[in-house]
Amino acid sequence: MPNSPVTTSYDNLRDFIARCFCSCGMAEGDADRAAGLMARADLIGQDGHGVFRLPQYIRRIQAGGLEVNARICTLQERSATALIDGGNGLGHLVMHHATQLAMQKAKTTGVAWVGARHSNHAGPASLYASMPTEQDMIGIYAAVGSANHMPPWGGTEMLLSTNPIAVCIPSASYPPIILDMATTVAAYGKVKTAAQRGEPIPEGWMINRSGQPLTDPNRASEGFLLPIGGAKGYGLSLIFGLLAGTLNGAAFGREVIDFNADSKTTTNTGHFIIALDIKAFADPKEFKSDVDRIWAQMKSSPRLPGFDSIRLPGERLAKVTRDRIEHGIPLSAALNTALTELAQDLGVAPL
């Protein structure tokens, strides 16, 4: 019998996720770190990339497709770059490590670029792009998506993923500007949550193999996602795939394993993170008030008919985060049921 929808707190959700990981043999420190990042994904409103993915991650650990206590190591290093091997560990742990390393390097060099191979799905891109802001740095993150959902422009073979990019730029008195976007019109996670909620997807997100619009998310396997701006979005996805995948010796193109369909095969997921030290270019205080000025300019623009406000990227995220800190994180009935079943399977206390 399905559970009801439920609302939970960040702390509860994080502790539950950590319990699940620990029960699979993950070291406590790693479990806490990964759980904190995953619960944060839900807190900031990235519902398709938070605890929703937990049953899938656990399935992969149980199937032997993900190393629960991975050894992350540096394969190659220069003063401003590193290539790390994630040891087939959880992407959250690999990219947390990579981002800390990039920040440490950028403190001296001004900018650092750290790439990773043999990683896995790491949740929402903005998690990593926003870490460097703690140290007055700008973060830029990109990844090869964990399943191919898009053909090259004009094609029908799904050789490309949503390959997302996230950039986080701090401001003084407004929320940070956070762009976190798939190079497709919609992320595949949004298609999956729509299916779970029993809602149709808007026209323009997907087409089928004859080029006709596809709006039933349960028939997603019959078609593919569309890139933003036609050939331009295809170009962006290709470039991010080459930089986050191929350059790091990670999977891209036909090598990409569909982690929704296959929990056993190593994904060799690739990502990169750039940390750019604001202090290498400007006084951070002045820069952040300049960002405020730009923020206010955008907001003050007269509006087109049909729009009731101008939004800045990151504004909705900040609002959702405030709401969820105050009122809790809502989980759908289907997700609550899945998590209750997971807790039973693992023999841990439920949410």
Next chain:
Amino acid sequence: MPNSPVTTSYDNLRDFIARCFCSCGMAEGDADRAAGLMARADLIGQDGHGVFRLPQYIRRIQAGGLEVNARICTLQERSATALIDGGNGLGHLVMHHATQLAMQKAKTTGVAWVGARHSNHAGPASLYASMPTEQDMIGIYAAVGSANHMPPWGGTEMLLSTNPIAVCIPSASYPPIILDMATTVAAYGKVKTAAQRGEPIPEGWMINRSGQPLTDPNRASEGFLLPIGGAKGYGLSLIFGLLAGTLNGAAFGREVIDFNADSKTTTNTGHFIIALDIKAFADPKEFKSDVDRIWAQMKSSPRLPGFDSIRLPGERLAKVTRDRIEHGIPLSAALNTALTELAQDLGVAPL
């Protein structure tokens, strides 16, 4: 009386541009360098960003809005970063300098990010992104466009430019993958060339202030360009503007001078270039054959109805370049007339 269309060679075009710059007092070495980059823009098919812009650049020099013998200097430097001041010089000279500096730094550090302020329009983005490939590096370039043509998403005040990005990734036996894209559906240069050719622009490029499609390029001032992917393209334009403009102390938002309408006021144009050394991550030979493999994969995809081939970004550029090396660079009657008049005004030998 208007001239006829004409076809010219890269060498002729470069020499003509250099003559024009020299006649305005530019030092010979700088004139040759700038002319080479501008003629290259035409050679690679970037018609809106090559010699087409020459009369405008000369007008700006004559009006005192551009320093013909600018002193480019480094304001701030770390091992992997630099902020340079272009001294209000021609963007081509500033960004050539910035790119060389970034490549020199990246040779040691693995990656370098060089930002510039007090620069000017620099022609097509791909010119700079493709320079690092000579040294087995990847180039990434972005700029604040030289006139605002786009409002924030849902707005009507033109606070944003086409803010382009270019990325160049070398391959082994295919042309390099070169993505060179405006964050708008079309670059404004394409609207200008359409106007000069007397051709309408496609629906989807621009809308007017009531939100209706605008297809007459001569009425471009009554509307604005549309971003790719709606709010996503607006987000990208905003981010590139903050990184290429605000972070460098260069103009962005309301500060941007429309260089089409005003030849006198300093533009304070901002750009940045990233050089990423492939050798810091992979063996360049292996990497480039991996890029070949991805290239071949994309090409081999079955096609949607209505497509006769799959294109890679940079493929058309390589084809146009080959054609123009062999058959010359075509200039429209209107452009040929404008250049003949310019030669007369400056008292230099015509093309």
